[in-house]
Amino acid sequence: MFDIKAANLTGVLPGESSAGSVTYPGCTDLSRNYINGSIPAANWxxxxxxxxxxxxxxxxxxxxxxxxxxxxxxxxxxDGTEISGKIPSFTGNWTKLERL
Structure with missing residues (x-):
């Protein structure tokens, strides 16, 4: 589990090379911080x-x-973000999804 909830983090999420260095987080929780910018394509x-x-x-x-x-x-x-646009059609690939 990669849990950095409510840690007052600021800035942007790491790009392509950094996210892939995290090994097997079944859960990534970055909620309730001050992270801005777009969600990078990265190695998530x-x-x-x-x-x-x-x-x-x-x-x-x-x-x-x-x-x-x-x-x-x-x-x-x-929720509670400024993400824009429609729910992408690719969410249909998330066949195990129970909550969005």
């Missing part, structure tokens, strides 16, 4: 994430297409 897709919590941050833009490969997701939380 190489991780077998089941829970992906980004709520309560200042994210903007749309969800990157590379998130379509996160096929083990059960729970995704994006």
């Amino acid at each position: 897709t190489s991780l077998p994430l089941k829970n992906f919590f980004l709520s309560g941050n200042n994210f903007s833009g749309e969800l990157p297409e590379t998130l379509s490969n996160l096929k083990n997701l059960i729970d995704v939380r994006l």
Whole structure:
């Protein structure tokens, strides 16, 4: 589990090379921080994430297409962000999803 909830983090999420250095977090919880910018395409897709919590941050833009490969997701939380656009059609790839 990669849990850095309510840790007063600021800035942007790491890009392509940094996210892949985290090994097997079944859950990534970065909620209730001050992270801004877009959600990077990054190597999140190489991780077998089941829970992906980004709520309560200042994210903007749309969800990157590379998130379509996160096929083990059960729970995704994006509330309280400035993410824009429609719910992408690739969320249909998240066949195990129980909560969005």
